[in-house]
Amino acid sequence: MPAPLPIAMVAGAEGPWRITRIAAPIGAPLPAAGRLAMLEGAAPVPADAAWCLRGVTSHIRYTVEAERRRLAGMQAGLGRVEATCACLIPIRKTPAWWDLAQDARRAILEEQSRHIAIGLDYLPAVARRLIHARDLGEPFDFLTWFEYAPEHEAAFDHLLARLRATEEWRWVQHEVEVRLAR
Numbered sequence: 121m122p123a124p125l126p127i128a129m130v131a132g133a134e135g136p137w138r139i140t141r142i143a144a145p146i147g148a149p150l151p152a153a154g155r156l157a158m159l160e161g162a163a164p165v166p167a168d169a170a171w172c173l174r175g176v177t178s179h180i181r182y183t184v185e186a187e188r189r190r191l192a193g194m195q196a197g198l199g200r201v202e203a204t205c206a207c208l209i210p211i212r213k214t215p216a217w218w219d220l221a222q223d224a225r226r227a228i229l230e231e232q233s234r235h236i237a238i239g240l241d242y243l244p245a246v247a248r249r250l251i252h253a254r255d256l257g258e259p260f261d262f263l264t265w266f267e268y269a270p271e272h273e274a275a276f277d278h279l280l281a282r283l284r285a286t287e288e289w290r291w292v293q294h295e296v297e298v299r300l301a302r
């Protein structure tokens with residue numbers, strides 16, 4: 121596991137990704153903006169940004185060893201030339217979720233909701249990055265990031281529909297969907 125990497129999702133006039141749509145499946149959306157950059161490490165954030173969400177990459181919490189191995193054997197990295205579509209999904213879970221113990225959260229995420237099993241169905245077409253933000257006092261607990269080729273957009277939509285129908289999503293209190301293209 122590489123060292124934690126600070127990430128800033130910066131929306132504004134600049135960045136490699138064009139924002140094509142902002143939707144809010146649960147709660148309020150984010151303000152409209154033209155472009156988005158995912159800045160890594162200590163890169164400075166432009167003062168005129170429309171909005172900026174921060175987080176940090178981290179270690180796994182719920183994945184068991186057999187799942188970790190299966191994921192590692194199947195997943196693709198970010199930045200593939202053919203992956204010209206991306207989606208940023210910031211998520212905040214309820215206070216009740218955070219009151220649960222680790223084993224109860226794992227049971228909801230996987231034994232009840234099959235989050236990892238469902239996700240595996242979409243590898244390697246969808247590449248992902250999970251960014252943690254809760255401990256930084258940010259408005260969202262997670263910034264989730266996905267990259268895929270245009271021909272896999274329908275599969276990505278299907279993945280979202282399956283996850284949003286699970287028990288886990290009953291513990292989500294704010295979710296925004298930012299669609300991107302480059």
Ligand code: HEM
Nearest residue numbers: 179180181182183209211236239240242246248262264280
């Ligand atoms: C967590 C896999 C798609 C949102 C996780 C974890 C895995 C995983 C293994 C657990 C990490 C850990 O052990 O700490 C996948 C795979 C996907 C996928 C293979 C297929 C592309 C998605 C999508 C969303 C999403 C589309 C958002 C709509 C999250 C969130 C967490 C998470 C918010 C953190 C949950 C928590 O810690 O409470 N995912 N996922 N995932 N995933 Fe996914």
